[in-house]
Amino acid sequence: MNRPLPAAAPADERAIDQTLAQWVFKRTDSALLASAVRAASSAEGHGHSCAWLTDPQTDAGFDADALDVLRQHAWVGDGSRFTPFVLDAQNRFYLRRNWQHETKLAAAILQRCQQRTLPIPADTLTDDLDALFAGMPAGNTDWQRAAVAAVPGARFFVLTGGPGTGKTTTVVRMLLMLLRHARACGLPALPSIALAAPTGKAAQRLVQAIAKGKAELQTTLPKEDFRDLLPLIPHADARTLHRLLGYRPMENTFSHSARNPLAEDIVVVDEASMVDLAMMCQLLEALRPDAVLILLGDPGQLASVDAGSVLADIVASAPSNQLPPGMAALLAPMLQNAPGTTTNDAALAGQVLTLTHSWRAGSGLQRGIEALRDTPDPAWLDTLLSARADGDLHLRHCPNPHALRACVDSWIERHVDLLQALLTSSSIDAGAALQNLHQLQILSALRDGPFGAQGLNELISRQLAARFGIDSNHAWYHGRPVIITRNDYARGLFNGDVGIALQGADGLRVWFELSDRDGNAGLRSFSPRALPAHESAWAITIHRSQGSEYRDVAVVLPPDEDNRILTRELVYTAISRARNHAEMWVTDTSLRAALSRPIQRQGGLRERLVPGKA
Ligand SMILES: Nc1ncnc2c1ncn2[C@@H]1O[C@H](COP(=O)(O)OP(=O)(O)OP(=O)(O)O)[C@@H](O)[C@H]1O
Numbered sequence: 001m002n003r004p005l006p007a008a009a010p011a012d013e014r015a016i017d018q019t020l021a022q023w024v025f026k027r028t029d030s031a032l033l034a035s036a037v038r039a040a041s042s043a044e045g046h047g048h049s050c051a052w053l054t055d056p057q058t059d060a061g062f063d064a065d066a067l068d069v070l071r072q073h074a075w076v077g078d079g080s081r082f083t084p085f086v087l088d089a090q091n092r093f094y095l096r097r098n099w100q101h102e103t104k105l106a107a108a109i110l111q112r113c114q115q116r117t118l119p120i121p122a123d124t125l126t127d128d129l130d131a132l133f134a135g136m137p138a139g140n141t142d143w144q145r146a147a148v149a150a151v152p153g154a155r156f157f158v159l160t161g162g163p164g165t166g167k168t169t170t171v172v173r174m175l176l177m178l179l180r181h182a183r184a185c186g187l188p189a190l191p192s193i194a195l196a197a198p199t200g201k202a203a204q205r206l207v208q209a210i211a212k213g214k215a216e217l218q219t220t221l222p223k224e225d226f227r228d229l230l231p232l233i234p235h236a237d238a239r240t241l242h243r244l245l246g247y248r249p250m251e252n253t254f255s256h257s258a259r260n261p262l263a264e265d266i267v268v269v270d271e272a273s274m275v276d277l278a279m280m281c282q283l284l285e286a287l288r289p290d291a292v293l294i295l296l297g298d299p300g301q302l303a304s305v306d307a308g309s310v311l312a313d314i315v316a317s318a319p320s321n322q323l324p325p326g327m328a329a330l331l332a333p334m335l336q337n338a339p340g341t342t343t344n345d346a347a348l349a350g351q352v353l354t355l356t357h358s359w360r361a362g363s364g365l366q367r368g369i370e371a372l373r374d375t376p377d378p379a380w381l382d383t384l385l386s387a388r389a390d391g392d393l394h395l396r397h398c399p400n401p402h403a404l405r406a407c408v409d410s411w412i413e414r415h416v417d418l419l420q421a422l423l424t425s426s427s428i429d430a431g432a433a434l435q436n437l438h439q440l441q442i443l444s445a446l447r448d449g450p451f452g453a454q455g456l457n458e459l460i461s462r463q464l465a466a467r468f469g470i471d472s473n474h475a476w477y478h479g480r481p482v483i484i485t486r487n488d489y490a491r492g493l494f495n496g497d498v499g500i501a502l503q504g505a506d507g508l509r510v511w512f513e514l515s516d517r518d519g520n521a522g523l524r525s526f527s528p529r530a531l532p533a534h535e536s537a538w539a540i541t542i543h544r545s546q547g548s549e550y551r552d553v554a555v556v557l558p559p560d561e562d563n564r565i566l567t568r569e570l571v572y573t574a575i576s577r578a579r580n581h582a583e584m585w586v587t588d589t590s591l592r593a594a595l596s597r598p599i600q601r602q603g604g605l606r607e608r609l610v611p612g613k614a
Pocket of ligand 1: 136141144161162163164165166167168169170209359360
């Protein structure tokens with residue numbers, strides 16, 4: 001049984017998928033193997049870590065005979081010996097590097113989970129929780145308290161939750177707990193802490209939130225010995241994961257690995273949903289066995305750009321907020337509502353906790369954000385579509401470019417004061433201008449086309465030119481926001497950094513808020529000619545907005561409901577970037593289509609994290 005390579009490539013296939021398949025075919029003369037390789041390569045391009053060859057949905061068309069032939073091929077193995085491709089018992093077909101990342105990562109996580117102890121006696125835990133949560137009522141803080149009480153003795157801990165559920169508030173307390181009981185937790189007396197995030201923007205937000213949390217605790221903590229530990233938590237220096245791991249762009253390698261592990265004893269990574277399989281594997285490899293890794297994030301958000309859905313897989317592999325019996329018995333007296341229990345063989349139980357209470361009091365967006373996090377209740381969606389609003393979440397019907405222009409015009413009118421200050425005030429300073437810029441953001445599902453970020457930026461520039469008298473024939477004008485699209489290590493400008501062009505005594509300069517090598521944030525300006533690749537940033541893609549937050553967002557979805565980019569996670573990620581107000585420029589059908597389509601990434605990590613299931 002040998003299947004010929006299809007002559008015509010599917011529209012969304014990459015050239016590399018075809019080239020790789022042809023290369024394999026030339027060397028092996030096996031059309032079957034070439035087809036499987038093409039499927040795995042194409043799957044990787046879509047974020048999957050493998051191709052599931054018997055997936056009825058993708059109709060890859062490999063029957064039992066074909067799989068047998070494939071299994072016998074010298075280039076295919078089960079992973080136990082070196083082969084370029086791996087076909088596992090569940091018929092998942094991998095390019096070897098993805099199989100390696102997945103199995104290594106699962107083994108490293110399970111190994112860390114096995115090391116967990118419960119080193120702090122109950123009465124000490126109770127006293128400490130009372131101090132760390134002084135003035136905060138029990139009940140809504142139960143899972144925050146559980147996380148703080150459960151982290152001592154863990155080598156791997158994941159804290160998840162939607163926006164504003166208190167992840168940062170909790171992690172500062174978790175760190176204080178680890179610092180106070182460092183010795184009992186198997187750490188040095190004064191453990192060192194690293195803060196990191198996948199992007200510079202997310203790293204910046206993390207340090208700001210940690211600094212705020214520390215400042216609050218400085219005044220509310222009743223215990224002096226906890227207060228004395230606050231300076232040990234860094235709040236000025238959060239690095240991108242690339243920087244933390246010592247990325248060497250020329251060689252595409254990292255200086256930190258198992259051979260040269262990170263010096264830090266505790267590593268906190270925020271926005272973990274954006275971390276792909278290869279990067280997470282590198283991070284785990286670079287940690288000393290006795291170091292503690294804490295991941296923070298929201299698995300409801302878009303998965304990483306590159307292969308894997310690591311955070312979502314980790315969360316799905318752990319019983320939801322259920323604790324192993326020993327831990328449940330220890331913590332129950334400290335919580336208002338007794339936690340559920342699970343069996344001792346659930347490897348990640350008690351090391352993956354989810355915060356569920358939103359502390360963004362009075363936010364008129366909360367109900368919408370919560371509704372969109374999972375498959376929305378059909379009744380809620382029907383009401384939203386007929387009422388055109390739910391609290392501060394609004395819908396605008398946007399079926400064509402004409403309607404899009406009307407949406408842009410009314411967006412400009414609603415924000416006219418802020419836009420006027422940005423575009424026409426010559427006295428605005430760079431700090432205030434950047435602050436203004438963070439208040440509003442248009443987010444688009446697409447990059448290209450009239451509904452994409454690029455088309456929207458052109459449209460907005462034209463409409464702003466007409467409204468405020470800007471010379472739209474020039475790419476650069478006072479008040480133009482730009483986003484960097486390629487890392488420039490020499491200048492310290494990174495993909496996703498947003499700046500603003502301002503006319504000053506030295507001519508037009510582009511201002512950014514950047515962290516220096518010591519992590520201190522400050523304003524720096526560049527000549528437009530000195531910038532690495534960049535684009536206008538009135539509108540940016542939803543993918544680029546991950547890890548950022550704005551007061552008001554407008555979310556643009558293309559009217560073509562068949563566009564596969566439309567997923568529930570995309571809509572949720574976009575709406576959850578807003579603090580106060582969000583509007584969607586959509587058609588009912590494209591919104592319904594997006595919400596009915598959760599991202600489903602193929603891979604085996606979820607099963608590999610459940611011993612005996614992979
Ligand atoms: N137990 C609590 N009692 C009162 N306020 C709280 C509590 N926990 C968190 N908050 C407040 O809720 C807000 C959001 O908290 P925090 O920033 O920790 O959430 P987050 O999950 O990290 O948010 P984001 O997803 O935006 O990063 C903050 O203003 C914080 O002070």
